[in-house]
Amino acid sequence: MSGLEPGRLSLNTATVREQWGLAEAIEGCARYGIGGISPWRDKLHEMGVDAAAKAIRDAGLGVSGLCRGGWFTERGAIDAEVRNDNRRAVDEAAALGAECLVMVVGGLPKGSKDLPAAWSLVEEGLAETLDYARKAGVKIAIEPLHPMYAADRACVNTMGHALDICDRLGDGIGCAVDVYHVWWDPELETQLARAGKERIMAFHICDWLVPTRDMLTDRGMMGDGVIDIPGIRGLVEAQGFDGLNEVEIFSALDWWKRDPDEVLATIVERGRSVC
Amino acid sequence: MSGLEPGRLSLNTATVREQWGLAEAIEGCARYGIGGISPWRDKLHEMGVDAAAKAIRDAGLGVSGLCRGGWFTERGAIDAEVRNDNRRAVDEAAALGAECLVMVVGGLPKGSKDLPAAWSLVEEGLAETLDYARKAGVKIAIEPLHPMYAADRACVNTMGHALDICDRLGDGIGCAVDVYHVWWDPELETQLARAGKERIMAFHICDWLVPTRDMLTDRGMMGDGVIDIPGIRGLVEAQGFDGLNEVEIFSALDWWKRDPDEVLATIVERGRSVC
Numbered sequence: 001m002s003g004l005e006p007g008r009l010s011l012n013t014a015t016v017r018e019q020w021g022l023a024e025a026i027e028g029c030a031r032y033g034i035g036g037i038s039p040w041r042d043k044l045h046e047m048g049v050d051a052a053a054k055a056i057r058d059a060g061l062g063v064s065g066l067c068r069g070g071w072f073t074e075r076g077a078i079d080a081e082v083r084n085d086n087r088r089a090v091d092e093a094a095a096l097g098a099e100c101l102v103m104v105v106g107g108l109p110k111g112s113k114d115l116p117a118a119w120s121l122v123e124e125g126l127a128e129t130l131d132y133a134r135k136a137g138v139k140i141a142i143e144p145l146h147p148m149y150a151a152d153r154a155c156v157n158t159m160g161h162a163l164d165i166c167d168r169l170g171d172g173i174g175c176a177v178d179v180y181h182v183w184w185d186p187e188l189e190t191q192l193a194r195a196g197k198e199r200i201m202a203f204h205i206c207d208w209l210v211p212t213r214d215m216l217t218d219r220g221m222m223g224d225g226v227i228d229i230p231g232i233r234g235l236v237e238a239q240g241f242d243g244l245n246e247v248e249i250f251s252a253l254d255w256w257k258r259d260p261d262e263v264l265a266t267i268v269e270r271g272r273s274v275c
Numbered sequence: 276m277s278g279l280e281p282g283r284l285s286l287n288t289a290t291v292r293e294q295w296g297l298a299e300a301i302e303g304c305a306r307y308g309i310g311g312i313s314p315w316r317d318k319l320h321e322m323g324v325d326a327a328a329k330a331i332r333d334a335g336l337g338v339s340g341l342c343r344g345g346w347f348t349e350r351g352a353i354d355a356e357v358r359n360d361n362r363r364a365v366d367e368a369a370a371l372g373a374e375c376l377v378m379v380v381g382g383l384p385k386g387s388k389d390l391p392a393a394w395s396l397v398e399e400g401l402a403e404t405l406d407y408a409r410k411a412g413v414k415i416a417i418e419p420l421h422p423m424y425a426a427d428r429a430c431v432n433t434m435g436h437a438l439d440i441c442d443r444l445g446d447g448i449g450c451a452v453d454v455y456h457v458w459w460d461p462e463l464e465t466q467l468a469r470a471g472k473e474r475i476m477a478f479h480i481c482d483w484l485v486p487t488r489d490m491l492t493d494r495g496m497m498g499d500g501v502i503d504i505p506g507i508r509g510l511v512e513a514q515g516f517d518g519l520n521e522v523e524i525f526s527a528l529d530w531w532k533r534d535p536d537e538v539l540a541t542i543v544e545r546g547r548s549v550c
Contacts, residue, residue, distance in 0.1 A: 113503040119461070148423040150459035151485045151501045161461040184425035186394070186436040210426045215490060226426045228388040 003230075004245055004271040010036035010064035012204065012248035013043045016263055018256040022047040026055050032264045036062030036244040038202075039096070041089065049095050056096065063098040064244040065141065065176060065202045072125030073106035073118050073155065086129040093138045099243060100141035100201040101133065102176045107152045118155045123165055126173065134172050141201040142166070143176040148215055158182070159191035166199055174199030177236060178248065180206050180219055183227045189235055197240035205229055205275060206249045217252035221266060223274035230275060245275065279520055279546040285311030285339035287479065287523035288318045291538055293531040297322040301330050307539045311337030311519040313477075314371070316364065324370050331371065338373040339519040340416065340451060340477045347400030348381035348393050348430065361404040368413045374518060375416035375476040376408065377451045382427045393430045398440055401448065409447045416476040417441070418451040423490055433457070434466035441474055449474030452511060453523065455481050455494055458502045464510055472515035480504055480550060481524045492527035496541060498549035505550060520550065 011034050013025050020028065022043040029037050037056060044052055044066070056063060069089035075082055093101040105122040108115065126140065133140050142162040145154035156162050159182055162175050175195055182188055192200065207225030212218050222229055233245065247267050249255050255263050286309050288300050295303065297318040304312050312331060319327055319341070331338060344364035350357055368376040380397040383390065401415065408415050417437040420429035431437050434457055437450050452475055457463055467475065482500030487493050497504055508520065522542050524530050530538050 108501055113501050113506075115459070115503070146422060147459045148421065148487070148490075151483060155459070156461075157459055158461065164461075184390070184422045184430070184432055186433065186439075208426060212423070212490060215423070215487060226383055226388050228390065231388075 003273055004275045006033040006268045006271060007035040008245055009034050009267065009271050010038050010062065010244035010246040011264070011267070012038040012067065012246050013040050014067070015247055015249045015255065015267075016260045017043070019260040019263075022052055023055060024260070026059050026061065028260060028264050029061055030059040032268050034264065034268070036064045036246070038063065038065040038067060038246050038248070040067045041092065044092060049092050053096050062244055063096045064246045065100050065102045066093040066096060066098040068102045068104045068143075069129060069140075070103040070125070070154070071106040072122045073109045076109040076112075078121065078125045078128060082125060083128060086125065087132050090129065090133045090136050090138045094136045098138070100139040100174070100176065102202060103140060103142050104145065105142065105154045105156050107150060107155050115150075115155060122156060123168070126165060127169055130169055130173050139201050140173045141176040142173065143178060144181055146181040158185055158187065159195065160187050163191060163194055163199065174201040176202035176204060178204035178206075179227050179229055179232050180204070180208060183208060183232065188232070192235045192239055195239065200236055200239055200241045202246060203233070203236050203241060203243060204246045204248045205233075206247065213253060217250045219250045221249060221255060222247070222270040233275065245271070278548055279550045281308040281543045281546060282310040283520055284309050284542065284546050285313050285337065285519035285521040286539070286542070287313040287342065287521050288315050289342070290522055290524045290530065290542075291535045292318070294535040294538075297327055298330060299535070301334050301336065303535060303539050304336055305334040307543050309539065309543070311339045311521070313338065313340040313342060313521050313523070315342045316367065319367060324367050328371050337519055338371045339521045340375050340377045341368040341371060341373040343377045343379045343418070344404060344415075345378040345400070345429070346381040347397045348384045351384040351387075353396065353400045353403060357400060358403060361400065362407050365404065365408045365411050365413050369411045373413070375414040375449070375451065377477060378415060378417050379420065380417065380429045380431050382425060382430050390425075390430060397431060398443070401440060402444055405444055405448050414476055415448045416451040417448065418453060419456055421456040433460055433462065434470065435462050438466060438469055438474065449476040451477035451479060453479035454502050454504055454507050455479070455483060458483060458507065463507070467510045467514055470514065475511055475514055475516045477521060478508070478511050478516060478518060479521045479523045480508075481522065488528060492525045492531075494525045496524060496530060497522070497545040508550065520546070
């Protein structure tokens with residue numbers, strides 16, 4: 001499989017979150033020929049949704065996703081605050097014309113050890129948000145996070161579990177497939193085939209470093225770790241996925257410390273050489 | 276479900292590995308009424324297999340397992356060194372009368388990104404070792420490790436994957452179920468039922484801390500984290516498992532720094548109160 005030209009890449013703003021605001025990230029993508037962007041909402045709110053939508057449009061960028069809705073378990077119930085924040089996220093995704101709203105569903109409620117109860121709360125929140133999102137024409141993408149985040153970030157940790165939820169909830173909901181979270185899963189190929197084009201709504205790339213020095217902020221640049229990125233991309237594309245390849249690297253120990261132009265130049269080079 | 280009296284607990288020597296050799300751990304178990312022990316092989320070799328077997332017998336302790344065989348991917352092939360080390364481990368398990376030889380199967384070979392190839396190597400190694408173990412009357416227990424260890428410790432990370440291997444290999448092989456590794460898995464209940472009594476060969480307890488500060492050596496004492504230990508124990512016992520509850524806590528940041536008598540007293544207290 002040949003590598004990825006920059007026009008097939010998207011920059012998740014988390015990758016340069018310590019260096020750049022959204023306006024600078026949009027300009028950076030345009031400068032390096034990167035085809036799209038995926039803003040985090042904190043960056044989006046700083047810039048303003050309308051200004052961001054216009055700047056992204058003017059730069060000719062796609063929007064591979066908006067990060068993120070979810071956190072359904074944070075308050076122990078789907079209350080007005082949780083519900084309204086997710087509706088706002090849907091509205092923002094619509095305003096940006098994002099391919100999907102990415103959902104980080106939340107872990108165990110504080111003080112709880114009841115994982116099945118957390119799963120129920122997540123499904124309740126997804127169902128409500130999906131209902132709203134369908135009317136807004138926004139697709140909802142559950143991002144199964146690596147099982148090491150089950151307690152404190154997301155209690156949906158496999159494609160299989162995410163797709164079980166999708167099957168129960170129907171159209172308009174699918175998965176954001178991030179190689180960092182799913183590369184280890186012996187069911188990955190089977191579950192990607194089960195997902196099919198309809199339910200593969202986003203594809204995120206980075207790498208798993210050995211050793212990993214921090215559970216949250218030590219993701220690697222593509223090629224620096226052990227993930228077979230072309231292999232997984234091949235499985236995703238075999239299902240018909242033809243969206244952007246979104247680069248999302250949390251790296252307090254390395255890439256967040258570097259000149260952001262070096263980060264983008266490296267992304268472009270690695271896209272071609274190792275993805 | 277009522278708690279665990281100390282006679283139903285076993286001490287994995289890793290829990291006090293910085294403080295005690297095997298002889299002291301055996302004496303400690305006897306002193307606190309703990310029903311069994313599970314030695315790591317480094318501690319076993321220091322003491323000597325025959326001396327250890329005699330001391331364990333004299334103390335009236337069960338041996339809930341021997342840690343560990345495996346590491347089949349370490350050298351990129353099942354060569355004489357890997358084969359012979361696993362045979363020695365089987366012989367040692369037989370000499371101790373251990374309930375099982377626990378297998379940590381190994382991660383990706385150095386420089387490899389080929390997970391399916393690693394899986395094949397693991398299955399080849401397990402098949403060879405199982406053949407030898409059957410003649411020695413030793414049971415082989417695959418320990419699925421948490422997916423965060425897929426690259427560097429064990430590329431079998433779910434009960435489902437482990438049981439697929441067991442089904443292909445036949446009798447005499449099963450799983451060591453460690454709550455730390457499997458608590459997050461939405462398939463856990465289904466896969467424990469699939470395993471049944473025959474394939475649940477060991478049950479390990481500790482806790483998942485939030486936050487987890489180190490991926491390897493920050494496991495928690497039972498009750499200090501988010502794992503529903505009585506719930507998982509209930510699932511295991513519903514299958515007929517009636518072995519010892521083995522306490523294995525890697526804790527460089529806390530319990531390895533404490534007086535080992537405090538560690539054992541706490542284990543006994545927590546066994547009764549939260550397990």
